Amino acid sequence: DQQVKQNSPSLSVQEGRISILNCDYTNSMFDYFLWYKKYPAEGPTFLISISSIKDKNEDGRFTVFLNKSAKHLSLHIVPSQPGDSAVYFCAASVYQGAQKLVFGQGTRLTINP
Amino acid sequence: DSGVTQTPKHLITATGQRVTLRCSPRSGDLSVYWYQQSLDQGLQFLIQYYNGEERAKGNILERFSAQQFPDLHSELNLSSLELGDSALYFCASSVRGVESITDTQYFGPGTRLTVL
Numbered sequence: 001d002q003q004v005k006q007n008s009p010s011l012s013v014q015e016g017r018i019s020i021l022n023c024d025y026t027n028s029m030f031d032y033f034l035w036y037k038k039y040p041a042e043g044p045t046f047l048i049s050i051s052s053i054k055d056k057n058e059d060g061r062f063t064v065f066l067n068k069s070a071k072h073l074s075l076h077i078v079p080s081q082p083g084d085s086a087v088y089f090c091a092a093s094v095y096q097g098a099q100k101l102v103f104g105q106g107t108r109l110t111i112n113p
Numbered sequence: 114d115s116g117v118t119q120t121p122k123h124l125i126t127a128t129g130q131r132v133t134l135r136c137s138p139r140s141g142d143l144s145v146y147w148y149q150q151s152l153d154q155g156l157q158f159l160i161q162y163y164n165g166e167e168r169a170k171g172n173i174l175e176r177f178s179a180q181q182f183p184d185l186h187s188e189l190n191l192s193s194l195e196l197g198d199s200a201l202y203f204c205a206s207s208v209r210g211v212e213s214i215t216d217t218q219y220f221g222p223g224t225r226l227t228v229l
Contacts, residue, residue, distance in 0.1 A: 004155075032214045043115060043203050043220035044156070051215065089155060093214045098144070098161050098168035099207070101218060105155040 003027045004092050006104035014112055019077040021107050023090035026071060030092035034101070035064060035075050038087045047088075048075070080111045116140065117221035119204050125227045131192040134224045138185055138206030144168070145187040146218060147179055150201040162187055163211045191226070199228045 005024045013019045021035075031052035036044035050057040050064045050073065057064050063076045077084055087108050091101045116139035126132055138145050147159040158171035162181035173179075176194075181187040191198060201223045207216040 034217065036220075041222070043117070043119075043205075043222045045115065046217050046219060049215070049217065091156075095214045096169060098163060098211045099214045099216055099218075100158055100161070100169055100171070101146075101156075102158070103148075103155040 002105075003030075004090060004102045004104040006088075006090060006107045008107050009105070010108040010110070012110045012112060013080050015082060016079045019075075019080045019084065019109055019111070021075040021077075021088050021090075021109065023073045023075075023104050024071060025073075025092050025102075027092070027094065027102075028071070029094050030102070032093035033064070033066060033073050034091045034093065035062075036089045036091060036103075037084075038089065038106070044089060077109075080109075082111050082113060085109060085111045115219040115221065117204060117206050117219055119202075119221035119224050121224060122222065123225050123227075125229065126194060127229055128194055128196060130194050130228075131190065132194065132226065134189040134191070134202050134204075134226075136187045136189070136204030136206075136221060138187070138204075139219055142206035142208055142219075143185065144207045144209060144211065144216070145181055145185070146205040146207070147173075147187070147189050148203045148205065148220075150203065150223075151197075152200075156203060159189070163209075168211055194228045196228050199226055201225050 161169040205218040
């Protein structure tokens with residue numbers, strides 16, 4: 001049972017344009033969400049997070065939007081840069097005796113010059 | 114550099130063997146987490162330790178075990194290895210990870226295990 005889904009395995013965007021990565025979840029107990037970025041041969045790197053009491057969080061070029069009623073979150077990157085090319089994972093956090101993260105399967109973002 | 118270190122980077126072994134993966138958390142972090150990433154899969158949570166004690170378990174096989182030592186480093190032991198155990202194994206750490214859901218987990222570079 002995939003509780004966190006990233007339905008687009010890949011996305012290609014022109015440099016300078018907006019990249020929008022999407023993530024859906026099914027478990028209403030999730031109340032904290034994170035985005036990680038992963039380059040080949042490296043571990044995931046934390047990018048940005050959002051609490052369920054907010055609907056938007058911004059950090060420089062990165063903005064995460066949360067729609068709790070739709071159980072949907074998205075990551076916007078603007079403007080997109082070649083260095084943004086990586087695999088992006090969304091993760092949902094739930095407390096079950098300790099914090100547990102459930103990850104989506106990732107979206108490979110390619111920024112074309 | 115996240116501050117989390119993992120050794121070895123690569124490990125090649127045969128079916129039926131046993132291996133140990135090692136992780137050192139960031140300075141000051143008390144929680145260590147282990148994840149498995151198989152080909153084209155997301156990261157699957159295996160197990161978490163907080164200050165030496167097991168706190169949460171995910172889809173960890175009985176053939177796998179872990180521990181966290183007094184100096185807070187952690188080891189993941191994989192035994193009776195099968196071909197399907199070939200994967201990337203990541204360790205992450207966070208400051209607490211207990212009594213909080215808003216901790217950020219910082220990941221190490223991973224160990225690539227190949228079982229032949």
